[in-house]
Amino acid sequence: MTEPENTIKVVLVDDHALFRSGVRAELDRAVPDVSVVGEAGSVDEAVAAIRHLRPDVVLLDVHMPDGGGAEVLRQLRPELPDVVFLALSVSDAAEDVIAVIRAGARGYVTKTISGRELADAVRRVHGGDPVFSPRLAGFVLDVFSQKPGAAPPGDPELDLLTRRERDVLRLLARGYAYKEIAGELFISVKTVETHVSSVLRKTQLSNRYELSRWASDRRLV
Incomplete structure (x- = not known):
């Protein structure tokens, strides 16, 4: 028809x-x-x-x-x-x-x-x-707001993180518990803890609350 x-x-x-x-x-x-x-x-x-x-x-x-x-x-x-x-x-x-x-x-x-x-x-x-x-x-x-085809502006601190570390950080900043992050990403809680420790070290921050603010400022949330 x-x-x-x-x-x-x-x-x-x-x-x-x-x-x-x-x-x-x-x-x-x-x-x-x-x-x-x-x-x-x-x-x-x-x-x-x-x-x-x-x-x-x-x-x-x-x-x-x-x-x-x-x-x-x-x-x-x-x-x-x-x-x-x-x-x-x-x-x-x-x-x-x-x-x-x-x-x-x-x-x-x-x-x-x-x-x-x-x-x-x-x-x-x-x-x-x-x-x-x-x-x-x-x-x-x-x-x-950027020119068509342009790459997003670089962020030296963000560039230090691996893709998996960004995935963990995004969920952490949304309020997920470690166990929930592990279930969401199909990894162990121990692996989540390792990624969080690595992100804290690379960003030189002290806790998840500072990480949440840091992630929000970079629009990862």
Whole structure:
């Protein structure tokens, strides 16, 4: 059946089929002007589907087994500049947001969003507005304030930390206990303690409260 002329055509990219089904049901049932015309569960499937269907908006997962949203954008943005990409992810980590925005996504919302809020986000990015979940606004504004394609400003202290140390620090600053951090990152409590000790040593700070402030100042939280 041919879509009405004013319907916003959407391709949904996520590696969890159950999640895709839920989003499709929400949009198809409650939102007459937004229609999911295709789905994909991997980078390769996404690239093929988007090339074939030429949607107005792509709802794009950030992490997938064979790559992620940034890779889909890298392959398609130069080729399909009129297709709008909106990241839809469980992650609210600054590096994930920055990566897909720099790759060309027009917005980034988390999976806690409701169906109607998501439909509204689709309409807004289709209309040319950038859209972000409220808690992401701070570091997103920082990204937009820089020249397109520029790297984030360097931070010598932050650069001393490994990726895993940053992961531990982010959760610590959000108030997670060591046991909760261990469960979240699939590591032992002893390993968490080792990472925290290393971060304290590298930053020359004394306790988790100082670390939380330090992480917040660098928008890691």
